[in-house]
Amino acid sequence: MAEARVSVDLDQFNCPICLDLLRDPISVNCGHSFCMSCIKTKWDQDDQRGVYSCPLCRENFTPRPVLGRNPMLAAMVEKLKKANVAEESLAGPGDVECDVCVWQKHKAVKTCLVCLASYCGTHFRLHNELNPGNKHKVIDAAGKLTDRVCLDHNKLxxxxxxxxxxxxxxxxxxxxxxxxxxxxxxxxxxxxxxxxxxxxxxxxxxxxxx
Incomplete structure (x- = not known):
């Protein structure tokens, strides 16, 4: 349920002009929200007419409204973005799981042939800090490691x-x-x-x- 809710919320926070997630979101007088750069470009084109409209509902504004970043909306978009990234990084069927994660298994990004373990991004950075100098042989995340690695020579x-x-x-x-x-x-x-x-x-x- 939580995963579906995050997906729907992200769609609702897309800019109607560029269709991407809102960047520096602003809300115009009619209540619709856009990326600051997107609506600015649109209204720069309307300068010749002297009438500025909402690209979504076509409501006209004169004079040109002053654009101000909506901090509450920006904070909400940032939270949704982080939540979505966290959901996407969780291991699913067919993914190689991080051997260190305990409560929620994240997708592994690298496998160490010396440790014979696979690591997500966070734990791989920790692995590198604990083993400086690139002494460990590392490959892209690989499942069933014991079947693919020679235990006598620690090589693929x-x-x-x-x-x-x-x-x-x-x-x-x-x-x-x-x-x-x-x-x-x-x-x-x-x-x-x-x-x-x-x-x-x-x-x-x-x-x-x-």
Whole structure:
């Protein structure tokens, strides 16, 4: 319920001219609100006529109203913006969760191959403060880390051995897979996706011709 309410409120606080969230919001005499820069540009164009209108309800004003920032509206927009960012940063289905967050799990942005843990933005900054000098190997957030990292060498399993049909890190591949047919994980994934697409296309062609 709270998530839906934040979304609706944000839509209500969009500027009718630029359609983005209000920036330096002002309210004109009719009660409608706009970005300061948007309504100023609009009324600069109305200078020749000497009549200034609300772009939403078309009510006319003469002389040109003095524009003043609405501090209460600005504070409300800022709170809504922060609430929306907080909601968006929470981990959802399929997202990699931060291993440090306790009450609400946020989306992880980085994974440390030394700590074998994933971190949200806040906890990743803390991780860097506790481990200065970039000594830890860090990658983009990755799930099921124990399946993707070689525990002997703390390195990603980036080599696919076609002979043994298994994933290894480069060091393990050099030692265990001499003379074997190997490929990078990225290339193997691409080949399998291509093969799957070819099979689907052939299946559709057969179905249409039947």
């Amino acid at each position: 399993k980036e080599v696919f051995c076609r002979t043994e049909q298994c994933l290894l890190c480069h060091e393990c591949a050099m030692f265990h897979c001499k003379g074997h047919e190997t490929s990078t994980v990225k290339r193997e994934r691409s080949l399998r996706q291509s093969s799957a697409k070819t099979l689907m296309d052939q299946s559709e062609t057969t179905a249409h011709s039947a």
